[in-house]
Amino acid sequence: MNCVQIQDLFSAYLDHECTPEENELVTSHIANCTLCLEQFQLTKSLMEQLNNLEEQELPEGFHEELMHKIHEMSPAKKTKFVKYRRTYSVIAAAFLFCVIFGVIGSSLLSNFSNQKFDKSTNSADYGMVSEESAESPEITFTADEAPMMAKEAPILTGDSSTSEADAAATDSAFVADTDTDTAALQMTPDTSDSNLSRAFGAVDEKSSVVSESVVSETDMMITATTGIEVPESEDLAAEVVDPSAQKNMVAFVSSPEPDSANEDRSPTAAIVIGLALVILIISITLFFKLRKKRL
C-alpha cells in the first residue's frame, strides 16, 4: 500500500474501525515511513484536541427566554370559570326548571285542593275528581316547545293534604297561546256558569302541539271521567274536551265554586309562572349558545 492509501486509513484506525488486516498494514507502514508517521501524529493530535474542546455553558437567561417563547406559542389557558361555563349554565337552567316546576306545581295543587275542599254539592263529581286525580292525570300546556312543556306539566296527584287548600278554583280557562313562539300561559276567567268544569288547554285546533302520547293518555283519562261527568252536568259541554273529535284540547274537571281568594291568586300565579318560563327559555338559549361557542 502507498502512503496515500495508508493515510486514508488513519481516521478509521484511530476510531478502531479498521479490520485486523488494515490495522496491521497501518502499524507496520508508519513504523517505517516518517512522512506518514508525522501525518498520523498530527491527525491523532487534532482528534484529541477536538475531544478535549471545553463544553460551553448555557448563556444566562437562555432557558427562561426559550420557555417564555414556548408559552407564548401555546394557546391561552382557560380560566376556571370559562372552563366550567357549560356546567354552570346547566346548573342554572336546572335550578330555574325546578323553580318553575315548583311554582306551577304548588299553585295548581293549591287550586286543585281548594276545589276539592270547596265542593259540597256535587259529590259525584267530587268523586269523579278524586278518581281522576287518583289516576294522576297529566296536563300539558300546549306550546311550540311541546316536549319541553310536557316535562314541565305538573302532575296532579290529587293530594288534598296540601297546605294551599284555601285557594278555590273558579271558572277559569287555562289557555295556552299556541300562535306565538313562546308559551304564554294565560289564566282567563271563565264566565261560563259551569259549575263543574275548568278547561285547560288549547282552543286552537289547528295547532298540533300537544304530544300525542300525552294526549292519548289524557284522552283516556278524560274518557273515563267525562263519560261519567258529562251527563251530570250540561255546563261541561262548552268547555270539556271531546277527546274523539278534538285531539288538541285537554280538559280537566275541577271545582266550579268561585273563591275570591283564589281569583286573586290566579293572576299572581300566572305572572310568576310566565316570568319563570321566560327566564328558563333565556337560560336554555344561552346554554346552547355557549355550547356552540365551546365547540
Next chain:
Amino acid sequence: MAIDGDVNAFEKIVLSYEKKVYNIAYNMFGNEQDAYDASQEVFIKLYKNIHSFKFDSSFATWLHRIAVNSCIDEYRKKKKHIQQAAYSFDEPIESEGNPIQRQIEDHALNPEQQIVQDETVDEVRRAIMRLKEEHKMILILRDIRGHSYDEVSEILECSVGTVKSRLSRARNALKNIILETREQKT
C-alpha cells in the same frame, strides 16, 4: 393532554437537551450570539413539530437530527452574508458592533490579530470555522460531542460506511487547514 401539560412536558425535554444543542450550535457558528439564536430556533422547531415524531427512531436521534439540520440551514444563510462582506478587506479591522464584521475578524488569518493565549485551542477553533458545513458537522458530532459511528449514521441518515469516509475526509481537511495556517505564519 392539557395544554399546560404539553408545555410542562416539553420543558423537561428542554432541560435535558438545551446544553447539548447549544454546544452543537456554538461549534457550528463559532460565537455565542449566533449559537444562542440558532439553538433557540432548534427548540421552537422541535416544539412545533413534536407531534410529527413517529417513533421510527429514538427521541434523542430525532432531536439531534432537527438540531443538525437547523444549524446547517441557519449557517448557510449566514454564510452568504459573511461571504458577501468578506471581499471588503480594506475596511477597518476594529469595527463597532457589526456581528458579521466581527466574525470575519475572528476567523481571518491575520497574524497581528492572533492572541497567543491558548494557541492550540484557538488554532483548532479557527480551523474548524473554515471547514465546509458537512465536514464541520460530522466532526462536531463524532469528535466534539462523542457520538458513535452508529449514532452519527442515524442522525445524518446515511450509512456507517458514509460516516467512515466522510469523517476521514473531514479530518484530513482540518489537518490541511491547520498546516496551511502554520505555513502562513512562518
